[in-house]
Amino acid sequence: MRRKAHRNTTIRKAHPWGTPPWRVDFRPAPSSLPDQVDFAIVGGGFSGLSAAAWLRRFAPGKSVLVLESASLGDGASGRTGGMALSETAAGQLPGLGDVLAGYKKILDALRINSRLTLPGVWELGHSASAGDSPISWNDSGELIVVRLVPGGTVDPGRVVAGLARAAENAGAQIVERAEVRSVDFANPVRLRVRHEFRDRIQQKEIRAGQVLLATNALSLKLPGLRAAAAPKLTFALATAPLSAAQLKAIGLGSRRPFYTVDLPYLWGRLLESNGVIFGAGLVPPYVGTPSRFPLGDGSKKNVARDLRHYDVRRGQSADRIRWLENRVRNLHPALESVRITHHWGGPILLTEKMLPIFRRHPCSKQVMILVGYNGHGVALSVYLGKWAAEALLARRALPSWE
Numbered sequence: 001m002r003r004k005a006h007r008n009t010t011i012r013k014a015h016p017w018g019t020p021p022w023r024v025d026f027r028p029a030p031s032s033l034p035d036q037v038d039f040a041i042v043g044g045g046f047s048g049l050s051a052a053a054w055l056r057r058f059a060p061g062k063s064v065l066v067l068e069s070a071s072l073g074d075g076a077s078g079r080t081g082g083m084a085l086s087e088t089a090a091g092q093l094p095g096l097g098d099v100l101a102g103y104k105k106i107l108d109a110l111r112i113n114s115r116l117t118l119p120g121v122w123e124l125g126h127s128a129s130a131g132d133s134p135i136s137w138n139d140s141g142e143l144i145v146v147r148l149v150p151g152g153t154v155d156p157g158r159v160v161a162g163l164a165r166a167a168e169n170a171g172a173q174i175v176e177r178a179e180v181r182s183v184d185f186a187n188p189v190r191l192r193v194r195h196e197f198r199d200r201i202q203q204k205e206i207r208a209g210q211v212l213l214a215t216n217a218l219s220l221k222l223p224g225l226r227a228a229a230a231p232k233l234t235f236a237l238a239t240a241p242l243s244a245a246q247l248k249a250i251g252l253g254s255r256r257p258f259y260t261v262d263l264p265y266l267w268g269r270l271l272e273s274n275g276v277i278f279g280a281g282l283v284p285p286y287v288g289t290p291s292r293f294p295l296g297d298g299s300k301k302n303v304a305r306d307l308r309h310y311d312v313r314r315g316q317s318a319d320r321i322r323w324l325e326n327r328v329r330n331l332h333p334a335l336e337s338v339r340i341t342h343h344w345g346g347p348i349l350l351t352e353k354m355l356p357i358f359r360r361h362p363c364s365k366q367v368m369i370l371v372g373y374n375g376h377g378v379a380l381s382v383y384l385g386k387w388a389a390e391a392l393l394a395r396r397a398l399p400s401w402e
């Protein structure tokens, strides 16, 4: 009794990365970990959940387990801006196909009500003449629309929940608070997992026929990427709803999302409520390509672990958020005294030449890696998650983008 009363009055600690405006309204049924599975997927974001849903759809007889160290969407996928973009951060790649068309097809096939709209995305830049640009903002000079490219927006909370629901309905087991601590590259592969279950911590070894590492910017030791990719925290804020007159004044009446093609970087989009999200900034700061500066700040310590310990209310992260808020208030007089309702951060993984990493693990053919979208993974992660399922089932070859 005492324990229950205590639990009811417990106040959930605020997440150190802040709270985004999205909600993931799906929790997997609590379950204990199995001893053995055909496919283990590490990471419950867009990539891992898409792969899980498709593995079970393609091969209903195979067991599929998703291990998520925190809660579904607690990585980038629940904290993203939700702009659905075409191609990859490195542009179109051999054999990639049409990412946006494929993304839409997947969301439709899995019956996910994602609120996907594809009105196009504005690229903004500091160009000499504004001409008939609908946007004219003050941000280190005049910022105007330079191009319209394919793309749009989704509600990322709905996509995370929809993918998880589709995976679970198809028969995949999803386990939250199950962190893969290490991988033994034997055959079958052995995963050592720390699982918080019913207020207790269990350590368990799971044998898996094949493994997909979809861990994004965290746990870089598992995919062996500590020297090849740089994990960062990036930031966003959301404003209170703007009036139609305010939206028209700032040039967002068309509801098109936007990102800059020159520096300082800024991206943004409207919410259904007519609030606007703006995002920018990296911590640790960007100092070069991952190949030359493996850990961004040149340090040798485990940055992946450190990322979890950044707090958006303190230190460098708080500075970056203040810098972003000041920029937003100065963009246009209509934004000067706007109320900010949400501040948050989320992880991104920067890779050499901005190429996604989608390949077998050098230590084992049974382990596949799918990470590193360089902040360009909303549509791509779901699209490549399906491709990963096909590759794990030997129905399709992996690309060779590196």
Ligand SMILES: Cc1cc2nc3c(=O)[nH]c(=O)nc-3n(C[C@H](O)[C@H](O)[C@H](O)COP(=O)(O)OP(=O)(O)OC[C@H]3O[C@@H](n4cnc5c(N)ncnc54)[C@H](O)[C@@H]3O)c2cc1C
Residues within 6 Å of the ligand: 042, 043, 044, 045, 046, 047, 048, 067, 068, 069, 070, 071, 072, 073, 074, 075, 076, 077, 078, 079, 080, 081, 082, 083, 084, 085, 178, 179, 180, 181, 214, 215, 216, 217, 218, 219, 222, 234, 235, 236, 279, 345, 346, 347, 348, 370, 371, 372, 373, 374, 375, 376, 377, 378, 379, 380, 381
């Ligand atoms: C603020 C922000 C804004 C963004 N905006 C856009 C945008 O507008 N458009 C766009 O295209 N992209 C955007 N991105 C990028 C996009 O959100 C990501 O590329 C995408 O969500 C990556 O999905 P994922 O599943 O690969 O990674 P994640 O969603 O990060 O999932 C990885 C999961 O793995 C789990 N994990 C890690 N290690 C372990 C372990 N050892 N054991 C078990 N689980 C583990 C993590 O907890 C996490 O949940 C943005 C990112 C951020 C942070």
